[in-house]
Amino acid sequence: MALTIYGAAASRTSRVLWAVEELGIPYEHVPVNHRLGESRKPEHLSLNPNGHIPVIKDGEVVLWESLAINLYLAKKYGGALALKSVEDEGRAIMWSMWALTEVEPHSNGLLQHTMMLPEDKRQPAIVSAAKEGVKAPLNVLEGVLGKSDYLLGSAFSVADLNVSSLVSTLTRVQYDLAAWPKVAAWLAKCSNRPAMAKVRAMVAH
Ligand SMILES: N[C@@H](CCC(=O)N[C@@H](CS)C(=O)NCC(=O)O)C(=O)O
Known part of the structure; x- marks a missing residue:
């Protein structure tokens, strides 16, 4: 293959x-x-x-x-997942780098220090800082998703896949998204896609 x-x-x-x-x-x-x-x-x-x-x-x-x-x-x-133009390609790269630099340090900090690390290694200060730090990128996402259904417009694309795969860590650590309803609805739409359901089944095995 x-x-x-x-x-x-x-x-x-x-x-x-x-x-x-x-x-x-x-x-x-x-x-x-x-x-x-x-x-x-x-x-x-x-x-x-x-x-x-x-x-x-x-x-x-x-x-x-x-x-x-x-x-x-x-x-x-x-x-x-096709991107329709060079401009959309640029936007997908922008969103992916944004997710890695603006979201992942906080979402990963939360994941590590609430779930993954042994309890004696978890640092509450990192959890508090990450909870605060993630608010700014969530505000950015909320603003964009208030104007279009998906990050690049009306259709799901690799930009949504990449960004939601990082942001969904917040759901995993039970971060309260009530203040960002558009983000919460977009995350649910992305993670309810049949392709993602197949992956969840693979993770469960
Ligand atoms: N930025 C990398 C991170 C890759 C990464 O850290 N993967 C973890 C698993 S989720 C890993 O391989 N950890 C094992 C190790 O570092 O030994 C990516 O997005 O692919």
Whole structure:
């Protein structure tokens, strides 16, 4: 098979699995388990010297960084995630970088310090700072989603997939989104897509 996705479904790999399920393209899934140290083994380091998942191999092309992978897949395979113009491509890159720099430090801080780290390693100060810090990007999203159904207009695109895959961490840590109703409705619409439901089933196994 030409396209292989490396990484356990219960990780950032889920957003890449979501993208390929949206595209409906054939792929092989190799569930490299980072929690068992498998992403640090020589075989995996030869694909991603960072020792992280996800990684894809598409023919001869090897890519890491989940959001970059999704932008590549949308550009190469188009389909439901296709971007209609160079301008929309620019916007999708902008939103993806925005999510990584403006949202992820806070959403990941919340995830790590409320759920993932052993209790004695969790720092309440990081949780409080992250709860405050995420308000500004949520205000930005609320403003944009007050004007259009999705980030690039009236249709779901890879920009929504990439950004919602990070913002949805807030739902996972039970962050109260009542002050951002448009964001909450958009998140629900994105995560209720059939392709995402398939990925949830993979994560549950
Ligand atoms: N910015 C990277 C982050 C990748 C990353 O940190 N992945 C985690 C799993 S969600 C990982 O591989 N952790 C294992 C390790 O660092 O050893 C991306 O979005 O792909």
